[in-house]
Amino acid sequence: MAELDTSAKGGKGKKKGPKKASTRIDLTPMVDLAFLLVTFFMLTTTFSKPQVMDIVMPVKDKNPAQEQESQKTEVKQSEAMTIIIGSGDTLVYYFGLDTNKLQTIADFKPQHNEAYDALRKPIVDKQAEMNRGTDISDTSKPKNSDNLFVVIKPTDFSSYQNLVDVLDMMNYTGVKKYAIVDVAESDLILFHNRKK
């Protein structure tokens, strides 16, 4: 591929001097090498650091008997929501202690937007209901809807994906207070007796 320099050929009237070496170099191998290295660095590089979601669990008291006395957080019935994550990407939720109005969401998977909306809508509606009659334009003041307390109860049949999806929904809808709580037997019965 080397280029031949023809310009240095002696012309008719010109003197025959020492041959001028061409200053042009074939750069093709150099480009090859450079692209090889570029490819290597492109493949090994990590552009984006992984995202993280902060989780804060309530401090566990070493003595469970004491815990019941001192550390129970009282939540108003009108400000509580419970989500039970069951088996097969299905979850049920109810507000307050209104277990008669249990709602079921099936196929709660990232690719199913309808299932996401089915959980988002009741939360957003509840927040709107709590804010009714108050001025929410002043962002410096706490809103009534900040008091909404969501209890998340993942059962042993749920997957990690379900849990993260529900937690993500909390972040998305701006729920300030939520907790991951162990399921009780009554919750399992509720889930089992849900409307199908």
Added chain:
Amino acid sequence: MPKVKIPRKSTLVDMTAMCDVSFLLLTFFILTTQFRPDEAVTVQTPGSISTAKLPDVDVFTITIDSAGRTYFGIYDHEVLKKTIISAMNDAYDLKLTPEEIAQFGKVGGFGVPINSLKAYLDAPAFERKEKKFMTGIPIDTAHNELGKWVTNSLDAWYIMQGVDTKKQPTVAIKGHKAAGYPVIKRVIAILQEENLNKFKFVTELKAKN
């Protein structure tokens, strides 16, 4: 009829411009590159809309794969890793040689029970990803080895930082999306036994829908 002469053009192209561009790209990649940390397993994490990033230092990662096996990873700090392994050596009476301790300083993430740790460190690096060394760290209440790792790691970290440090180590749980909740619950319980109530779930970026 006379032939129409097509002037022959050289097929040679001037490579200088191409060379310039490729070296520019090369420089960019060399400067921005961060080598992927060595992980015991690669797991598919669930998506979230959270935008917080995982820091590079002071991070201890507990990875949970789809089968529920757990792996422990310490961020890249050789001195700290050697302190941790020395503490584990004393706690379990592993009789590790100084070479094995030095080897541990180079390990990124691992998932072996404590009784095969010696064999794991003796094995050459390319053999460490074999099935026999990917059994996971036991987390059951009888052999809570993960808890031991976490305790010793945090102790070593606090000693290294000094008692009056304002910094806090980050403990990240990196679970596979298909991992079952019971394993996650157990890992969280182990962390809570160590009085760790704040930790992070590693997720992938997902578009808002």
